[in-house]
Amino acid sequence: MSQSLYIIKIGGNVIDNPEACSAFLNDFAKINAPKILVHGGGKIATQIAASLQIETQMVEGRRITDKPMLDVVTMVYGGLVNKNLVVQLQAAGCNAIGLTGADGGIIRSVKRPVKTIDYGFVGDIEEVNGTQINALLTSRLIPVIAPLTYSSEGLLLNTNADNMASGTAVAMSQFFKTKLIYCFEKKGVLSDPDDDNAVISSLTPPTYADYKSTGVINKGMIPKLDSSFAALEAGVSTVTICHAADLLQAVEGLAGTIITL
Numbered sequence: 675m676s677q678s679l680y681i682i683k684i685g686g687n688v689i690d691n692p693e694a695c696s697a698f699l700n701d702f703a704k705i706n707a708p709k710i711l712v713h714g715g716g717k718i719a720t721q722i723a724a725s726l727q728i729e730t731q732m733v734e735g736r737r738i739t740d741k742p743m744l745d746v747v748t749m750v751y752g753g754l755v756n757k758n759l760v761v762q763l764q765a766a767g768c769n770a771i772g773l774t775g776a777d778g779g780i781i782r783s784v785k786r787p788v789k790t791i792d793y794g795f796v797g798d799i800e801e802v803n804g805t806q807i808n809a810l811l812t813s814r815l816i817p818v819i820a821p822l823t824y825s826s827e828g829l830l831l832n833t834n835a836d837n838m839a840s841g842t843a844v845a846m847s848q849f850f851k852t853k854l855i856y857c858f859e860k861k862g863v864l865s866d867p868d869d870d871n872a873v874i875s876s877l878t879p880p881t882y883a884d885y886k887s888t889g890v891i892n893k894g895m896i897p898k899l900d901s902s903f904a905a906l907e908a909g910v911s912t913v914t915i916c917h918a919a920d921l922l923q924a925v926e927g928l929a930g931t932i933i934t935l
């Protein structure tokens with residue numbers, strides 16, 4: 675199992691910036707190895723929901739997804755965002771195939787149980803069908819995965835894109851040396867939120883706990899790092915968090931924050 679597979683996640687802030695997104699996709703197309711793109715798009719879903727007078731409510735980084743919001747995210751993630759990424763990758767010479775977790779049964783989840791909060795149509799991943807994804811890669815297709823999953827009861831469920839990426843990376847570790855790279859709009863995990871150049875080069879569980887306790891690491895970075903450490907424990911080879919513009923350097927291990935156990 676010496677061949678590397680890159681699982682690259684791109685967040686909504688970059689997707690919402692056409693120039694940054696297009697530069698990122700051109701770099702992604704240049705990676706000369708098997709690869710998978712997992713995308714978010716939360717920012718665009720929030721904007722389109724607002725234009726339809728549908729208010730967004732987030733709790734601990736997760737979108738409360740009632741039926742009208744489910745319709746919005748289905749259209750935005752599964753349609754608008756996914757297909758625009760696929761067509762740009764095709765133009766860059768990359769034979770991308772757009773999928774939600776329901777297509778080909780690749781990612782099944784369970785509707786998040788109602789405890790104190792009812793998240794609505796939000797899924798927690800139960801199983802990623804690595805064999806099916808591998809069949810796409812063997813056909814030289816590049817999967818572009820939208821943050822929607824399906825349940826065995828036939829529900830379509832909104833699912834956090836960071837978890838889609840880490841779950842996919844874990845499942846593919848049975849076939850490849852998997853390298854998970856989270857791309858976003860900062861140069862990495864920062865030790866000073868006001869200094870964009872204060873990149874932590876290597877983050878371990880004890881240093882993460884320190885930065886979290888002092889509030890230096892907060893909000894959306896917490897679930898991202900939790901899923902990063904969990905992915906490493908479950909067999910993923912490397913996890914990097916970097917700026918979308920630094921993707922090719924991160925592939926070489928030369929940019930961003932490297933997460934280690």
Ligand SMILES: Nc1ncnc2c1ncn2[C@@H]1O[C@H](COP(=O)(O)OP(=O)(O)O)[C@@H](O)[C@H]1O
Nearest residue numbers: 685686687858862863864890891892893894895
């Ligand atoms: N120490 C930190 N370094 C960098 N980003 C941080 C830090 N603490 C919190 N963040 C926040 O985490 C966010 C990234 O997580 P998230 O909102 O899930 O973004 P995305 O899904 O676009 O990747 C950043 O936009 C930033 O506001």
Ligand SMILES: CC(=O)N[C@@H](CCC(=O)OP(=O)(O)O)C(=O)O
Nearest residue numbers: 685686714715716736737834835
């Ligand atoms: C359940 C849940 O919260 N789903 C996310 C899926 C999109 C996402 O994760 O997008 P980013 O990576 O751009 O944040 C949402 O609707 O915001």
